[in-house]
Amino acid sequence: MNDKPPYKTLLVTLFIWVTIAGVIGLTIGSTTALLLHTNDFLGLTRKENSWLIFLLPLAGMAIGFLYMQAGEKSGNELYKGNNLVIEGVQGKKTMIRRLGPLVYVGTFLTVLFGGSTGREGAAIQMGGSVAETVIRFCKINAVDTKLLLMSGISAGFGTAFGAPIAGAVFGMEMTALGKLKYEAIVPCLVSSIVGHYTAEKLWGVKHESFIIETVPTMSFLTVSKVILLAILFSFLSVLYCQVRHGIQKYSEKITKKNHVLRAFAGGMIIVALTMIIGTVQYNGRGIEMLEQAFHEEVPAFAFLFKLVFTAVTLGTGFVGGEAIPLFFMGATLGNSLYGFVDLPLSFLAALGMIATFVGGANTPIAAFLLAIEMFDGKAIEFFFLACVTSYIFSGHHGLWPSQTIYEPKSRLYKIPTGKTVASIEKKKEE
Template structure:
């Protein structure tokens, strides 16, 4: 009976968190679309990116109170409650991300949604005077609801909140609260009118009676090779991101000057390449023929090095101090790399792009289980084995230093 009582209390407590996080995600997605549209309509905004970055840095420095640590602050607080998650993290990251996208920075939306979810969960716990013993559960619920609602993948959101904390371990004690929060968050976000893009990978590549019976084993071998490549790409992204951030901190002591330099570099890269397709989320294009997270699923939908350029734009943007997440750029990077590998390995383009879409993120975040489920939610279950192989191999070859530095190691990948 005690277990049932705790379960009921948990569900009752996380449901408001799911509603709050889902509502925040819906507003964020709407605002992000508006910011992107305004940037497309006013190309000159890109030249104000350095100034916008200085403004973001000043606001965080003056009012952040630790909020600049973003997702890592949430992870540390879940591991070991201490100073708490400041409620101001929600408006700060929302405003900072929208400004980053409005002026052309290359960033994502997962970090914003997760931080908003965590910040709202913390604020709810404080205002409702929730006992301290439930704070960890509420923070994890906020992460699950934020992630699940912003991408429309509640199953992946729930598992992500349990898997991202510790490398090699899933916090199953919070399974039901995280699942409820993610489902409520996704339902709420959709109820507000938010829409999520769904993509299909063509062709039934598995047998009718057994997933393994009718499988093309040569294709499975190619998927394995691609999975290793996705892991190495994830490793490059994480290493480059940490390296650029450390270099800015070491060589540019003035905090406001870092995003100014980063903004200038983004502008220079834009004109060096002669295209704006690597700015912003990368989900929609200004010009016909530009690479996007959708176009990579088609023949000729990405250039050979599109994945590398998006990687470079993103690590410079985030490393310099602009705000936003890494996941949507990682979708672009993985999908574009999959598009390139499809030609080299002789794989179906849509399948290779779909695998890269989730597998590079799996390696960079050290969350292969969540990303396997994300692949199923986004693209359908008929290729579940391929998603699992690509995600787990990417995880294995991506190293221990992912995009979340606060992640703890419970089980090393090398068995040491």
């Protein structure tokens, strides 16, 4: 009996994966570069023209109208955003190709007129759209379709944050809790690396730099502090997810899923909040305060303001990403704790940034790799501990209700396998 692997089939399969993933990475690297450059330009335009915030309700109406018109034939599945990409990987839904271009337009409008949002959501959804387009053109089989959709996610995330290794794992880890499809590592890694270098070398993308100035000494006391802080950051992520999903559910109910009306109302609320607080620091991505949190004090409750602004923005129908808002919340909360916790300021901001993201995204390995790439390998022991802790203590909540739970985070949770985050949260409400 010959147990040798079929090398010919293996080589042909690898060639297909690498070639198609390379095309996906090249395309997503270019489209994400467009996203990043445009968002920077629009953010600067809004900063120089503060009156644009008053047009946010009208921008919301435009986004709602576009999504309703473009999604009419698909039952408005487009509004699922990242969840639709996840369901495409799971084989539950067919990825809708027009989602990518549409989310770019929606993100540009949201950023220009002052909604609180990030960028990776648009990059991931464009990744799914591009991958689906290539898959259909090449007539790829169902099994490889899932892997290549994952590679689209990887290219989008890795390129958006300048973290190709984290992006490769994120594409595999995002869709399910407790399961990694290692077969996807080749296309995911290829697409993420190609996308990253296409954006940086070909299109001149420069990513934000976050520096940890001082790393605390390893000790029992420091480890204990990191664990307790990670638990606190995980609770912040759960609070955001619950508020954001609650606003979405309530706004859809009272408007009967009239997305034009939903977004108009959400825009009015954001305008009112901006006027009440008297600052535009919580509109847009908030990169300036996020960077500030690493080297000087920021307002004590900045994390709560950002939580409310983002939850209202995305919960009422505006679009974009949630990673940067979570980074902002975690970093500013860490900054606010500086006076109470004897740890370096930049370290607290970085710890909060990564741990809060883990609790929302449920991607501990990708988040750990993201910390390594973002912070030049500093404090890796503490980040690994924080990622694991936040992942466990955030429970079965998350940014994306379509994530499937293949294995509970702990048997103490007594969560049935095969359910989605949405079904678990619904059961808890009953």
